[in-house]
Amino acid sequence: MNLVLxxxxxxxxxxxVAVVRxxxxxxxxxVHRAAVGDTLRVGLVDGxxxxxxxxxxxxxxxxxxxRLFEPPPGGAGVDLLLALPRPKMLRRLLAAIASMGIxxxxxxxxxxxxxxxxxxxxxxxxxxxxxxRLGLAQARDTVLPEVRFERRFRPFVEDQLEACWPDSAQRLxxxxxxxxxxxxVWRSPGSHATVIAIGPEGGWVPFEVDLLEARRFQRFxxxxxxxxxxxxxxxxxGQCALLSGAAPAP
Numbered sequence: 697m698n699l700v701l702x703x704x705x706x707x708x709x710x711x712x713v714a715v716v717r718x719x720x721x722x723x724x725x726x727v728h729r730a731a732v733g734d735t736l737r738v739g740l741v742d743g744x745x746x747x748x749x750x751x752x753x754x755x756x757x758x759x760x761x762x763r764l765f766e767p768p769p770g771g772a773g774v775d776l777l778l779a780l781p782r783p784k785m786l787r788r789l790l791a792a793i794a795s796m797g798i799x800x801x802x803x804x805x806x807x808x809x810x811x812x813x814x815x816x817x818x819x820x821x822x823x824x825x826x827x828x829r830l831g832l833a834q835a836r837d838t839v840l841p842e843v844r845f846e847r848r849f850r851p852f853v854e855d856q857l858e859a860c861w862p863d864s865a866q867r868l869x870x871x872x873x874x875x876x877x878x879x880x881v882w883r884s885p886g887s888h889a890t891v892i893a894i895g896p897e898g899g900w901v902p903f904e905v906d907l908l909e910a911r912r913f914q915r916f917x918x919x920x921x922x923x924x925x926x927x928x929x930x931x932x933x934g935q936c937a938l939l940s941g942a943a944p945a946p
Contacts (some may be wrong), residue, residue: 697833699745701738702762703740704740707740711762713751713760714738715759716759717757724758725754725755725756725758731753733750735749738764739768740838742838742840744766744767744768746764746765768836768839769835769836772798772936774892775799775802775861775889775892777857779806779808779809782813786818787827788827789926790824793828794830794841795834800842800844801842801844802846802852802860803846806900808897808900824843828843850907853911854907864888866882866883866888867891869908869913869915870917871895871916871917872899872917873899875917876917878918878936879935880916881916894928918932
């Protein structure tokens, strides 16, 4: 945990004191082995980042004197239209997505998605929120991504996609069968969003490809290897960062 993520209700006094309980407190106590007077990196959900000085510590409760003074890191500038993966994989993937700075994920049905996935308890709001917070704490970010579920592929693409990504957005379609790679279809998005549509591990079916391409998604290949979803997402987000000139320093 590289950042202690705080909720607004945990700030008391003049909003400069926080009391952290539960798993975060146990992590601070057992993993950080913090003591009174130690300084930890902290951040307010959807707010600023700063420092928290430990004023009292117990195995299940930590008090901090908080000072928030800088904005969180910027987002990746990439959104995802993602065919819903297996729920257990999704939990890991959401943490990784949050840590990479992706701020909008639409999880959509597909012909190759098991319909039972949408009914998994791992997709309940509390489980989604927990996974996202793990990713934010890893990356020292505070801004929770928007996660949206769409059970019906065609109605979403035909009727709601424009509201998420207007004409000015760069729309990209990852597909095993394509003439070129990401660099061949990339254009500098400037201030506009980029969205990548990534299908299930078997790929989008032809009907889905046709429907997305009719909405100006440009097809590209991630290479000759068929990658798992939790591999291809960071692979492509990293390529986008390089192409946009925004790759982080090593």
